[in-house]
Amino acid sequence: MTPRIVVTRKLADPAMAALREAGDLWSPEPDRTLTTDELHAAVAGADAVVSTLQDRIDGAVADAAGPQLKVVSTVAVGYDNIDVPALHERGIVVTHTPGVLTDATADLAFGLLLSVTRRLGEGERLIRERRPWEFHLAFLLGTGLQGKTLGIVGLGEIGVAMARRARAFGMEIVYTGRPGGRRADPAVEHELDARFLSLEELLRTSDAVSLHCPLTPQTRHLIDAEALATMKPTAYLINTSRGPVVDEAALAEALRRGALAGAGLDVFEKEPEVHPALLELDNVALAPHLGSATTETRTAMAELAARNAVAVLRGDTPPTPVRS
Numbered sequence: 333m334t335p336r337i338v339v340t341r342k343l344a345d346p347a348m349a350a351l352r353e354a355g356d357l358w359s360p361e362p363d364r365t366l367t368t369d370e371l372h373a374a375v376a377g378a379d380a381v382v383s384t385l386q387d388r389i390d391g392a393v394a395d396a397a398g399p400q401l402k403v404v405s406t407v408a409v410g411y412d413n414i415d416v417p418a419l420h421e422r423g424i425v426v427t428h429t430p431g432v433l434t435d436a437t438a439d440l441a442f443g444l445l446l447s448v449t450r451r452l453g454e455g456e457r458l459i460r461e462r463r464p465w466e467f468h469l470a471f472l473l474g475t476g477l478q479g480k481t482l483g484i485v486g487l488g489e490i491g492v493a494m495a496r497r498a499r500a501f502g503m504e505i506v507y508t509g510r511p512g513g514r515r516a517d518p519a520v521e522h523e524l525d526a527r528f529l530s531l532e533e534l535l536r537t538s539d540a541v542s543l544h545c546p547l548t549p550q551t552r553h554l555i556d557a558e559a560l561a562t563m564k565p566t567a568y569l570i571n572t573s574r575g576p577v578v579d580e581a582a583l584a585e586a587l588r589r590g591a592l593a594g595a596g597l598d599v600f601e602k603e604p605e606v607h608p609a610l611l612e613l614d615n616v617a618l619a620p621h622l623g624s625a626t627t628e629t630r631t632a633m634a635e636l637a638a639r640n641a642v643a644v645l646r647g648d649t650p651p652t653p654v655r656s
């Protein structure tokens with residue numbers, strides 16, 4: 333029987349074409365995020381669901397789909413929105429899209445670091461608001477990165493890509509594994525001249541801290557008031573991982589008090605909401621979850637997600653499964 337494939341948000345054309353060839357394709361018209369009820373109705377009878385991080389995929393969604401559901405393929409590297417054990421228990425394969433968004437995400441993380449340390453947002457706001465300004469030697473001075481220490485939390489693929497960019501800007505690298513994570517390969521440590529530290533030491537010594545860990549019960553609010561108090565008052569925090577890794581209220585308060593120099597945030601605790609206190613602060617560079625948002629990267633993510641779904645439908649091993 334022709335498999336039914338549900339795609340919750342429209343993907344790049346090549347991926348849609350590949351899925352259309354593999355089965356009966358359904359996606360919402362017009363393209364939009366489905367409500368929980370719409371999602372449950374849409375997946376009924378699906379053999380494959382290709383979803384995004386906006387969709388909460390749990391046992392209830394699997395049950396709404398029915399016992400024929402074989403694969404949930406998310407178009408994202410992070411999969412904290414998926415109840416993987418509940419799906420695995422039901423024999424459903426879960427796949428994600430690591431690798432293809434590494435450079436785009438690291439570019440954005442480094443861009444946020446440059447943006448907040450060089451006060452680009454402040455400068456742009458000043459010009460757009462048509463406020464008077466003139467060049468002078470003490471005008472909108474930022475902080476240079478050369479010779480400073482970047483602390484990376486989670487030296488996986490994206491963390492390594494961020495560290496490479498930082499090395500090219502003359503920064504020293506220290507890193508810590510995500511809780512329960514392992515020390516990096518010695519070859520990676522050697523290439524980056526990276527020192528492994530405990531989280532506490534990393535927070536205490538870094539001039540900028542960049543978060544590259546997945547959201548898990550162990551990393552939720554990993555950066556809380558206590559962690560922020562450990563950081564230097566001259567330090568910056570960059571988050572392109574998941575919003576809830578940072579306690580946003582505590583961050584806003586630390587920034588307001590001058591206990592931290594600034595932050596660059598691409599992700600938020602309750603997206604698309606942003607803690608109102610953060611919006612009041614000039615020393616925060618904000619982006620609306622754009623880490624992987626380039627045409628090239630989103631096309632590659634969609635194609636990989638399609639390959640994953642089609643592989644499982646054909647009884648093959650998918651390229652990038654999520655393991656239990």
Ligand code: DGY
Binds near residue numbers: 433623
């Ligand atoms: C991911 O893939 O997890 C990003 O957050 C969105 O691309």
